[in-house]
Amino acid sequence: MCGIIGCTGVKNASAVLYKGxxxxxxxxxxxxxxxxxxxxxxxxxxxxxxxCALSAAAExxxxxxxxxxxxxxxxxxxxxxxxxxHTAGKFSVVHNGIIENYAELKEELVSQGxxxxxxxxxxxxxxxxxxxxSGDFKDAVLHTVRRLRGSFALCILCADSDGFAAVKYRNxxxxxxxxxxxxxxxxxxxxSGLAESVAVLKDGQIAFASHGEMDLCxxxxxxxxxxxxxxPAAVRAAGLCGFPHYMIKEINEIPAAVKNTVHAFLEERCFxxxxxxxKKRGFGNIFxxxxxxxxxxxxxxxxxxxxxxxxxxxxxxxxxxxxxxxAVGRSTLFVAVSQSGExxxxxxxxxxxxxxxxxxxxxxxxxxxxxxxxADCVVPVRAGTEVCVAATKSYCGQVxxxxxxxxxxxxxxxxxxxxSELQEVCSKCASAISGFSAxxxxxxxxxxxxxxxxxxxxxxxVALEGSxxxxxxxxxxxxxxxxxxxxxxTLALIDGGTLAVAVMTDIRSGEKTASAVEQIYSxxxxxxxxxxxxxxxxxxxxxAEFYAELPECGGMLSPIISVIPLQLIAYRTAVMLGRDPDKxxxxxxxxxxx
Ligand code: M6R
Numbered sequence: 019m020c021g022i023i024g025c026t027g028v029k030n031a032s033a034v035l036y037k038g039x040x041x042x043x044x045x046x047x048x049x050x051x052x053x054x055x056x057x058x059x060x061x062x063x064x065x066x067x068x069x070c071a072l073s074a075a076a077e078x079x080x081x082x083x084x085x086x087x088x089x090x091x092x093x094x095x096x097x098x099x100x101x102x103x104h105t106a107g108k109f110s111v112v113h114n115g116i117i118e119n120y121a122e123l124k125e126e127l128v129s130q131g132x133x134x135x136x137x138x139x140x141x142x143x144x145x146x147x148x149x150x151x152s153g154d155f156k157d158a159v160l161h162t163v164r165r166l167r168g169s170f171a172l173c174i175l176c177a178d179s180d181g182f183a184a185v186k187y188r189n190x191x192x193x194x195x196x197x198x199x200x201x202x203x204x205x206x207x208x209x210s211g212l213a214e215s216v217a218v219l220k221d222g223q224i225a226f227a228s229h230g231e232m233d234l235c236x237x238x239x240x241x242x243x244x245x246x247x248x249x250p251a252a253v254r255a256a257g258l259c260g261f262p263h264y265m266i267k268e269i270n271e272i273p274a275a276v277k278n279t280v281h282a283f284l285e286e287r288c289f290x291x292x293x294x295x296x297k298k299r300g301f302g303n304i305f306x307x308x309x310x311x312x313x314x315x316x317x318x319x320x321x322x323x324x325x326x327x328x329x330x331x332x333x334x335x336x337x338x339x340x341x342x343x344x345a346v347g348r349s350t351l352f353v354a355v356s357q358s359g360e361x362x363x364x365x366x367x368x369x370x371x372x373x374x375x376x377x378x379x380x381x382x383x384x385x386x387x388x389x390x391x392x393a394d395c396v397v398p399v400r401a402g403t404e405v406c407v408a409a410t411k412s413y414c415g416q417v418x419x420x421x422x423x424x425x426x427x428x429x430x431x432x433x434x435x436x437x438s439e440l441q442e443v444c445s446k447c448a449s450a451i452s453g454f455s456a457x458x459x460x461x462x463x464x465x466x467x468x469x470x471x472x473x474x475x476x477x478x479x480v481a482l483e484g485s486x487x488x489x490x491x492x493x494x495x496x497x498x499x500x501x502x503x504x505x506x507x508t509l510a511l512i513d514g515g516t517l518a519v520a521v522m523t524d525i526r527s528g529e530k531t532a533s534a535v536e537q538i539y540s541x542x543x544x545x546x547x548x549x550x551x552x553x554x555x556x557x558x559x560x561x562a563e564f565y566a567e568l569p570e571c572g573g574m575l576s577p578i579i580s581v582i583p584l585q586l587i588a589y590r591t592a593v594m595l596g597r598d599p600d601k602x603x604x605x606x607x608x609x610x611x612x
Contacts, residue, residue, distance in 0.1 A: 019092075019610040020102075020114035021045035022191075023208060024085045024173035026181040026227050027199040031055075031084035032076040034201075034212060039069045039086045041208040044405055044600075044607040045114075046090025049101035053110035053175055054081035060110045060177050064101035068601075083181055085173040087112035090606035093120070094137030103175075104141045106132075107148035109158075110175040113140035114204055115189040116611045118168035143172060155179045156226060160239050163187070163224065169362065169611060173202055181228030186219040189610050190360055190388065193217050193225050193232060195246060200227035206249065206386070207403055215246035218386045250385075264406035265491065265589050265599040269582065270451060273444045275401035275411040276578060279418045280440050282398040289433055291395050292379070292426040299377050301351040301427070304331040307339050307367045308355035309609070310486060311409040312416060315577075316355045317479040319420035322574035326428050336367035337612070352376035353423065357404060357412040358608045359387025366612060368392045381419045383412050397423055406600045407607045408491050410585050413483065414447070414578045421574045436575070443578050446569040450582040459519075459546050459564040459583075460590035463488060466544075467515040469496035471584070472504060472534055474527035480577045481521050484584030491592040491599040501527075501534035512543040519584070520558075522549035523568065523576040532558050548583050550576070 021042025028034045035052045043050075050072050051064025056079065063075040069088055087102035093116070094100035103110040117123070120139035123146065128134070132145040143162060150161035155176045163170075169188035176183075184191050184202035194201040194213025202225065203209050209216055219225060219234075223242060226233045234244040261267035283289070304323050306316035316333040323331035334344075336354070340363070346352060352371035356364045359382035369392050372378045380393035383401050390396045399415035418440055425436035463469050469488055473481035482498035489496060499508055501520065512518070518538045522528040532555040535545050539561060546564035547554055550571050559565045571579040592599040 019045055019090050019606050019608050021088045021204045021208065022086070022112040022114050022171060022173050023204070024182040024184055024202040024227070025199060026083035027230055028082055031081045032079035035084050035086035036069070036072065036076045038203055038208045038212065039088050042204055043069050043088050044407060045204060046088050046606040047601050048089050048091050048096035049098070050086070050088045051101045051103055052076060052079070052084055052086035053103040053105055054079045054084035055175055055177065055180065056081040058177060060105055060175055062103055062105045062110060064098060064103065066096050066098050066101060083175065085110060085112045085175050085182055092116055092611055093139040100136045100138050102140060104136060104138065104144045106144045108151060108177040109144050109147040111140065111144045111147065112173045113143060114171040114610060115169035117142055117166055117170060119166070123165065147174065153178070155183070156239070159183050159185065159224060160237065163237055171204060179228060181226065184219065184225045184227070186223050187221050191219045193219060193227070194249070195232065198230055200230070200232050202227070210249050213249060215248050217244055217246045263589070263600050265408055265410060268404055268406050268411045269585050269589065271402065271411045272414045272451065272582065273447045275415040276418045276440060276447060277444050278400035278402070279398070279415040280422070280437060282400040283419065283422045286398060288397045288422065289426045289430070292397070292423055295377055295395060296427055300349060301329065301377070302349035303329055303345065304351045304353065305339070305344065305346055305371065305376070306331070306333040306353040306355065307336040307364060309336050309361050309363050311413045311483060312355040312357060312364070314479045314483040314486070315413055315416035315420060316353065317482070318417055318476060318574070318577045319353070319424060321476050321479070322421065323424045326424055326432070326574070336361070336363035339367045340370050346371050346374045346376045348375040350376040352378045353381060353420070354378060354389055354393065355381045355416055355420065356389050357383045357399070357409055357416070359384040359389035360608050360610050362610050362612045365389050365392060379423065381416055381423070383415065407602055407605050408487055408588070408599065413581060417575070417577045424574065439575055443575050446571060446579050447582060449569050450579050451586070454566060454583050454586055456583065456586040456590040459587045460594050462517050462544065462546060462563055463492065463494055463587060463591040464594045466494060466517040468511060469494055470504070470508065470516065470518045471496065471498045471521065472501040472518055472531060473521035474501045474531050475524050476574065476576055477521040477523055477527065477531070477580065480580045480584065483581055484519060484521065484588070487585055487588035488591060490602050490605065491588050492595055492597055493603070494591060501531040504534050505537060509537060509541060512538050512541045514542045514544065517544045517546060517563070519546045519548065521580055522547065522553040523572055523580050525553050525572070528553040529555055548580060
């Protein structure tokens with residue numbers, strides 16, 4: 019949801035910004051731009067399209083300080099004009115977030131004679147800075163940020179200053195230093211290789227970087243202490259390592275993601291922390307929230323929690339949770355699930371739950387994220403940096419971490435059993451990846467007018483995830499559905515052009531899903547079956563257009579394995595249809611606006 023970067027004191031600012039923007043491109047890729055301080059003025063280049071569209075123009079820029087941006091459009095279509103930076107008078111600005119009061123500010127600025135050149139909310143910031151400027155950069159920034167409502171991470175250049183300012187409010191900013199240079203960026207991987215040490219800014223802080231020094235203050239201008247620590251090794255992304263796309267590389271990293279998540283659970287004494295909280299609070303119900311894939315992991319965990327613990331457990335998408343009054347209170351365990359830890363809906367849902375008295379437990383892949391600062395307790399997912407916009411290994415890490423939380427709540431013996439089952443799951447994942455050829459299923463998906471993923475019980479969240487993955491990376495339409503629900507309406511869509519993918523890992527519900535499959539066959543529909551050994555009743559597999567048997571799996575860990583063929587099918591379908599699976603159209607990996 020937009021990536022921003024700033025640097026000062028480097029030899030060639032445009033080269034540093036360009037490299038940083040490539041690292042941040044997962045956050046948005048509809049346009050990009052940079053501005054560099056050059057001979058006492060600001061030179062800006064920006065273009066619709068991916069970061070690489072800037073490469074020739076960026077090479078022409080000479081300067082030691084600058085700011086850059088890669089965009090995911092919220093206000094205004096992707097275009098050269100709407101691309102950041104926005105430059106006016108003495109200032110240039112890049113922004114990640116939404117200025118919620120931009121319309122009233124714009125009206126005021128226009129009435130004062132400002133002329134706007136974009137349709138973005140962000141442009142008000144640069145005009146405000148010019149209005150507030152009377153020769154003091156810091157003063158102009160302070161006056162400006164106090165007028166803004168919404169969420170904003172900003173990097174700002176002023177032609178009269180040699181450095182930049184970085185502002186954080188509800189969107190992330192990490193600052194760094196190394197080799198006499200100073201940096202700021204939306205995330206840590208963009209700073210690895212540039213900075214030797216880093217600091218994560220808090221909401222309401224502004225860093226001013228100039229002449230090799232970085233000063234921190236709050237929005238009132240009061241100085242604050244800034245403590246840097248070394249860049250953690252884990253954030254250094256390793257590149258494609260010979261794989262054609264990050265999506266397939268990251269699917270292959272699932273066994274390591276699960277193994278490392280198990281290690282982290284033990285290393286960080288999560289059993290002790292979870293059970294201590296349970297003892298103190300006596301949890302009477304569990305609420306799980308997340309968005310997209312993280313919601314699907316949460317839903318699977320809700321099914322398992324209710325079955326294992328016998329207390330009400332429900333999952334909801336984070337955006338829905340915030341909008342209504344739910345039964346959340348002091349005896350609620352609220353579990354917020356997010357790969358990035360910065361999804362605005364999820365972070366705000368966690369804040370809301372905390373305000374209502376719930377105990378907030380975060381399950382996240384990013385230890386320094388906004389979500390971890392809200393949570394009472396963090397259970398880490400250690401999937402490593404996930405670059406592909408489509409979540410794969412992080413989902414499996416989330417299911418592993420959530421299963422450990424649920425089993426810890428049951429007791430030590432259950433938790434030990436889950437830990438040992440997870441060891442086996444790692445090797446089963448590896449054989450599910452290597453032993454599955456997605457070609458035939460991908461061909462069937464690519465030629466279908468719609469693909470319906472069906473499952474029952476624990477297989478239903480996996481069906482939802484399979485459907486999301488296929489839509490997201492291949493643009494083939496479809497839906498995830500509880501298999502029992504098809505006959506209540508959606509069967510009307512089934513014909514020879516559609517494909518139904520049935521997921522069956524549970525022997526108890528396999529027969530019910532098989533009835534849905536029969537109903538599809540009877541209406542001329544085509545079926546693919548993904549099942550654990552013995553879970554597909556006789557006569558189902560034989561007639562399937564595509565049939566794949568998973569390694570033995572069942573129960574709450576089964577989604578870790580059963581999702582793998584669905585991820586591989588989505589990936590192969592995308593490649594077959596000539597899509598870029600790593601950067602699907604219209605999307606961004608981190609959605610930091612509500
Ligand atoms: O970083 P998060 O886990 O909070 O992200 C939530 C969703 O935006 C994310 O899972 C999204 O659905 C993925 N692109 C799906 O592959």
